[in-house]
Amino acid sequence: MFSWFKKRDPKVYPEDEMGNALYAHCSDPAKLPDKVALWFDTYFDTEADADAVAKYLEGRRIEVVRDHDDEPDEDLGAWNIDFEIPIRARHIDLKMLNDEMTRLVADFNGKIASCLMMQWDEDE
Structure with missing residues (x-):
């Protein structure tokens, strides 16, 4: 009927938060990059909770x-x-x-203000 209309493949892009984010990032499954980055912006009421999460992440070599x-x-x-x-x-x-x-964030009484999917740059 409409050649420009593409049906979203639910196997690649399920109807949930991550499926929607992945589809918004790249709607063509053939052009999906190997890697992306998930960026998290988190907040904590206490320094001790923030330190505990930072220590856990740094232990996984996450900047x-x-x-x-x-x-x-x-x-x-x-x-x-x-x-x-x-x-x-x-x-x-x-x-x-x-x-x-x-x-992880909830275990330390934190809140995720935002989570964004971004293009991953291997050189970073």
């Missing part, structure tokens, strides 16, 4: 950027940790990593 906000948003904590993790651009891998990081 962490820490910051303290003198005027924190009332819904988020004052201690901020940003990090990005390279991951295969496949739904199951993205979902498992997102679930793992969500549990």
Whole structure:
């Protein structure tokens, strides 16, 4: 009927948060990159919780950027940790990593302000 209309393949792009993010990043399964990066922006109420998460991530050789906000948003904590993790651009891998990081942050009373999928640059 419409040659320009492509049906989204639910095996590659399931109808969930990670499937939608992967589809938005690259809607053509043949052009999916090998790796992408998931970038997390997280907040914690206490320095001890932020330190514990940073230590865990650094133990996995993940670069962490820490910051303290003198005027924190009332819904988020004052201690901020940003990090990005390279991951295969496949739904199951993205979902498992997102679930793992969500549990990690929640275990230390933190909140994920945002999680973005970005192009991975091997040279970084």
